[in-house]
Structure formats: structure tokens, C-alpha cells
Amino acid sequence: MTPELETLLTALHDEKIIVLLAPSFPVDFVYPDIVLNLKMLGIEKVVELTYAAKLINMEYEKILKENPDKRYICPNCPAIVKIVEIKYPELKENIINVSSPMVVMNRFVKKEYGEDYKTLFIGPCFAKKMEAKQYGIDYAITFKELQDIFDYIKENNISPKEFTYSVTEDDIPDFDDVYNNYTKIYPLA
Structure with missing residues (x-):
């Protein structure tokens, strides 16, 4: 476990965190399991970046x-x-002078929920971590690092946190609604 991930694990217990999830997550994780697994880590809200991309x-x-x-x-x-x-x-x-979906969604959730919420971007690319530092995203990890956290918790028998979550009409765990359902994705897999 890297020092960066250890810091994040501590933050998961001490801070209110909103995950900004890259829409490519179905390549590495199954929906809706990813939402539940993030909530079990102690994440307050899970949104994906569709609204910002729009x-x-x-x-x-x-x-x-x-x-x-x-x-x-x-x-x-x-x-x-x-x-x-x-x-x-x-x-x-x-270069078009428009921020990336990650940066736009970070600004949106900070405005919507307040500065006492921290943001965690999770995506496939290491370079996004550099951008996250530059634009005030509190934490950023790759999909591989998220899997490392899940593996660490499983290997060390760490109990999941109690949590609440949104559900669809079919009672399936869902992303948290940030704005007009644009922050939700329904992957085919």
C-alpha cells in the first residue's frame, strides 16, 4: 500500500468524500457493484461525469x-x-480553453455540497492525477489503485462502513443524483 493510498484510507474514515467516477469504469468494474463497494469504503456520494461532459x-x-x-x-x-x-x-x-469534465464536476459538487465535502476522482489514467492536483480535486486515484484498496481491505478483513444509497425503480443501487439524472450512467454490461 502506497503512502498516498494510506492517506486516502485515513481520509475515508475522517472526511465526507464525493467520488467523481470516470464514465469508463465498466471496463474494470461491474455496475452497480462499484457503487456499493465505494459506499462500503465510506464514500458519502458517488457521481459520474456525464453532466459535466454534457x-x-x-x-x-x-x-x-x-x-x-x-x-x-x-x-x-x-x-x-x-x-x-x-x-x-x-x-x-x-487548445480549447474549456476545463475537463473532472474539473467541471469538481467545481459543481463543491458549489452544490460545500467545501466541507472532499472530492475523489477515480479514472483509468495516471495523468489525470496531475490535473487533479493542479485544479483542486482533493484526491485522485486510478482504477488500478482502487482495486488495490479493495484487495487490501479484503486481505486484511477490514469491516465495511454502514451506509445508505440511492436505488432505481427496480431497487438496484444507483449513482447519487446531482442534477436531473445527468450524473447517472446505465452501462450495458
Whole structure:
């Protein structure tokens, strides 16, 4: 267990945390089990980034319509942005000046629930951890690191926390509703 994950495990007991879950989670985790497993860790709320992506897509559409002949670089991948900044500075002006879904959703939940809630981004990419530090997301881990936490808890017989959760009409554990059900995903798997 890395010191970073040990710090997070401590925070799970001491702080109110909202998970910002990348929508690619079904590649590594089963829905709805992921929601229950996160709640058992002590997570207060679990949202995924669909609502933020919808807002960003509307902004992209507006920008593209204003300058249809310009070539753009999407800023969602912090590794690509960093490569452009370092290796191709002449292309910096092509980076769309819109925050990523992770950053937008972080701002939204902080405004909605208050600064006493901490945010934890969970996604597939290590580079997002760099972006999280830069933009005030309290914690960020990869899907692999989340699996490491689940494995550690199982191997060490750590009891799950008591929790409450939202359910669908079919009584299936669900994501927490943040805004008009846009923060919920229903994967096919």
C-alpha cells in the first residue's frame, strides 16, 4: 500500500468524500457493484461525469460554430496538453480553453455540497492525477489503485462502513443524483 493510498484510507474514515467516477469504469468494474463497494469504503456520494461532459460538449459546439475553419486540440487529456505546451508551443493557441469534465464536476459538487465535502476522482489514467492536483480535486486515484484498496481491505478483513444509497425503480443501487439524472450512467454490461 502506497503512502498516498494510506492517506486516502485515513481520509475515508475522517472526511465526507464525493467520488467523481470516470464514465469508463465498466471496463474494470461491474455496475452497480462499484457503487456499493465505494459506499462500503465510506464514500458519502458517488457521481459520474456525464453532466459535466454534457456542459462541456455544449461549449465545444459553440466554439466550433464560431470558428469552423480553425483546428482545435481538446484539453481533456492532461498528457496531450503538457506535450503541446512543451514540445509544440506554437499549437498552444489551438487548445480549447474549456476545463475537463473532472474539473467541471469538481467545481459543481463543491458549489452544490460545500467545501466541507472532499472530492475523489477515480479514472483509468495516471495523468489525470496531475490535473487533479493542479485544479483542486482533493484526491485522485486510478482504477488500478482502487482495486488495490479493495484487495487490501479484503486481505486484511477490514469491516465495511454502514451506509445508505440511492436505488432505481427496480431497487438496484444507483449513482447519487446531482442534477436531473445527468450524473447517472446505465452501462450495458
